[in-house]
Amino acid sequence: MRTHSLSSSDRDLGQDDDGLAASARGDPDVAIDAIRIPNVLIIEDNPGDVELTMLAFQTRGLIVDFHVAIDGANALQYLQTLAASPDPRPDLILLDLNLPKITGAAILTYIRGEPELAGIPTVILTSSRAARDYEQCARLGVDAYLIKPMTLQEMLEMMEQIAPILER
Structure with missing residues (x-):
């Protein structure tokens, strides 16, 4: 796994100078260039939740x-730049609703309204159990609305729902 932070707080996620999280280095003997590596954008302000998500993929x-945006403004800026560039799109977006600066719902609205991004599978990972949040996300066409797990075991169970979306 490779990790790219979209903020100046790489150290908050336990990353070394090369930008890679120590837990995300993987096996150096694998010929990474020979396989297609899925690109996942995590939009999440809680470093612990980011680490748990990465650990679940690795496990x-x-x-x-991975690309990580730590708040809504950071995510929106990245997505706007991405929409205007020929760079590869994420294969999956994992989006928290309760973000600082710009809400996850506003980010989702932008993603679904931008032709270059609208088709990217998007999974909501949130602590919100509010019916209005679920209904709004459903109207915007999310691929899944999942309540954040509290443990690695719960996250691994949740991966059973996320992995097929990534593998499409």
Whole structure:
């Protein structure tokens, strides 16, 4: 797994100078260039939740290139730049609703309204159990609305729902 932070707070996620999280380095003997590595954008302000998500992918044996946005403004800026560039799109977006600066719902509205991004599978990972949040996300066409797990075991169970979306 490779990790790229979209903020100046790489150290908050336990990353070394090369930008890679120590837990996300993977097996150096694997010829990474020979396989297609899925790109996952995590939009989450809680570093612990980011680490738990990455650990779940790693534990499940998935090699993933992660990009992390730590707040809504950071995510929106990245997505706007991405929409205007020829760079590869994320294969999956994991989005928290309760973000600082710009809400996850506003980010989701932008994603679904931008032709270059609208088709990217998007999974809501949130602590919100509010019916209005679920209904709004359903109207905007999310691929899944999942309540955040509290433990690695719960996250691994949740991966059973996320992995097929990534593998489409």
